[in-house]
Amino acid sequence: MSEEYQGKRSWAEPYKIKVVEPIKMTTREYREQAIKEAGYNTFLLRSDDVYIDLLTDSGTNAMSDRQWAGIMLGDEAYAGSRNFYYLEDNVRKYYGMPYFVPTHQGRAAEHMISRILIKPGDYIPGNMYFTTTRAHQELAGGIFVDVIIDEAHDPEDEHPFKGNVDIAKLDALVERVGAAKIPYVCMAGPVNMAGGQPFSMENLRAVKAWCDKHSVRLWFDATRATENAYFIKQREAGYQDKTIAEILKEICSCFEGLWISAKKDLMVNIGGFLATRDAEVFEKARNMVVLFEGLHTYGGLAGRDMEAMARGIEEMVDYDTIRARIGQVEYCGRQLERFGVPIVRPIGGHAVFLDAKKILAHIPQEQFPAQTLTAEIYIDSGVRSMERGIVSAGRDKDTGQDKKPELELVRLTFPRRVYTQAHIDVMVESIANVYQNRKKVRGLKMVYEPEFLRFFQARFERV
Numbered sequence: 413m414s415e416e417y418q419g420k421r422s423w424a425e426p427y428k429i430k431v432v433e434p435i436k437m438t439t440r441e442y443r444e445q446a447i448k449e450a451g452y453n454t455f456l457l458r459s460d461d462v463y464i465d466l467l468t469d470s471g472t473n474a475m476s477d478r479q480w481a482g483i484m485l486g487d488e489a490y491a492g493s494r495n496f497y498y499l500e501d502n503v504r505k506y507y508g509m510p511y512f513v514p515t516h517q518g519r520a521a522e523h524m525i526s527r528i529l530i531k532p533g534d535y536i537p538g539n540m541y542f543t544t545t546r547a548h549q550e551l552a553g554g555i556f557v558d559v560i561i562d563e564a565h566d567p568e569d570e571h572p573f574k575g576n577v578d579i580a581k582l583d584a585l586v587e588r589v590g591a592a593k594i595p596y597v598c599m600a601g602p603v604n605m606a607g608g609q610p611f612s613m614e615n616l617r618a619v620k621a622w623c624d625k626h627s628v629r630l631w632f633d634a635t636r637a638t639e640n641a642y643f644i645k646q647r648e649a650g651y652q653d654k655t656i657a658e659i660l661k662e663i664c665s666c667f668e669g670l671w672i673s674a675k676k677d678l679m680v681n682i683g684g685f686l687a688t689r690d691a692e693v694f695e696k697a698r699n700m701v702v703l704f705e706g707l708h709t710y711g712g713l714a715g716r717d718m719e720a721m722a723r724g725i726e727e728m729v730d731y732d733t734i735r736a737r738i739g740q741v742e743y744c745g746r747q748l749e750r751f752g753v754p755i756v757r758p759i760g761g762h763a764v765f766l767d768a769k770k771i772l773a774h775i776p777q778e779q780f781p782a783q784t785l786t787a788e789i790y791i792d793s794g795v796r797s798m799e800r801g802i803v804s805a806g807r808d809k810d811t812g813q814d815k816k817p818e819l820e821l822v823r824l825t826f827p828r829r830v831y832t833q834a835h836i837d838v839m840v841e842s843i844a845n846v847y848q849n850r851k852k853v854r855g856l857k858m859v860y861e862p863e864f865l866r867f868f869q870a871r872f873e874r875v
């Protein structure tokens with residue numbers, strides 16, 4: 413009767429817990445009240461009322477003991493802090509960019525690059541959009557154009573690189589508006605809005621060749637580039653034996669410049685930067701950062717923050733670290749599939765995306781099915797997730813009408829090195845429960861809508 417060992421080895425995290433932070437346990441009645449008071453918007457909940465927080469992986473990471481130790485080495489000089497030079501060295505070494513300007517977050521870098529490169533009426537093609545990226549492109553007078561492959565819009569398509577650019581869509585754009593109206597092509601990967609889907613090196617090379625042919629710049633939102641490098645290693649022929657650092661460097665070599673939110677890959681709680689090989693753009697950014705962020709050797713950050721970032725870069729390219737990070741997301745996705753819960757396939761790099769359109773098929777898009785699902789999951793177990801559907805998509809700048817995205821998703825995003833497998837099991841059981849009782853769920857109506865990035869602050873009531 414004895415179970416035989418089948419030679420299969422589980423893997424576990426390459427770290428152990430040294431400090432713990434207790435979390436509050438609440439009742440269903442308590443959570444019903446809390447989400448009502450928050451206008452059925454999980455962004456407006458108090459974090460103290462959340463049990464497992466999967467709202468975002470942005471700045472919610474657990475730093476290593478090495479990073480915390482580095483915090484004590486902060487050189488808080490106004491100018492020329494030693495931590496700045498260490499970070500600059502690592503940006504050169506790992507991203508291969510000679511020039512760099514620190515910023516307090518990714519969106520500050522997006523603000524600067526949009527102001528520097530975009531003229532009103534320009535078109536900026538991108539492999540789908542990211543909220544803050546597109547907002548800054550539009551603020552600078554640009555018009556975003558989605559050039560991601562069609563497969564990205566189908567949550568069931570198993571394409572291994574759903575973050576790829578469709579070159580035919582770039583051709584169509586240049587035919588329509590002319591290359592002079594396209595200041596740069598903007599790539600990101602893995603693509604958050606498509607469900608954390610990577611682009612391939614082969615596709616990146618094709619995009620670069622297209623850009624060279626049309627004398628259009630190519631810029632990179634490298635916020636999650638390490639995750640993209642991991643997928644390339646897993647899925648693309650010829651990359652199995654390359655290190656994450658080598659692949660990252662190869663990716664970055666195709667771009668004229670990049671920006672990042674350090675709150676993701678770098679496993680810190682705050683930070684960002686802009687880096688480039690274009691001396692002219694650098695000169696402008698270095699000047700602009702003084703206006704909006706601070707001197708170019710701190711850019712809105714403390715010296716200690718830059719030290720934690722520099723150390724984070726060294727940790728993020730460690731294979732076991734990135735494998736454990738993506739492995740945890742994959743574990744969650746596979747467990748949800750066991751309960752039959754519809755999710756976006758393939759499972760993404762930083763998050764599992766629930767297909768709210770399918771789960772709450774009886775709720776029309778005008779009643780915000782994904783927003784509704786986030787509220788139901790919170791009420792069931794105190795798990796906090798995020799809407800990525802019609803609320804996040806916002807309104808069309810010209811018509812004022814709601815943009816109606818094909819995907820209506822709920823994102824379960826994993827902070828790095830924060831939760832255990834037992835947390836995931838509890839969360840999966842809760843979502844399975846909500847899924848089983850989905851027919852009883854009613855939709856929402858929006859009762860307050862802010863002007864910019866409405867998903868952060870909008871308020872809802874039950875219909």
Ligand SMILES: *Cc1c(COP(=O)(O)O)cnc(C)c1O
Nearest residue numbers: 517518519542544633635673675
């Ligand atoms: C988080 C993020 C940003 C914005 O960065 P912040 O640090 O939140 O300002 C931009 N692009 C991508 C892909 C991101 O994930």
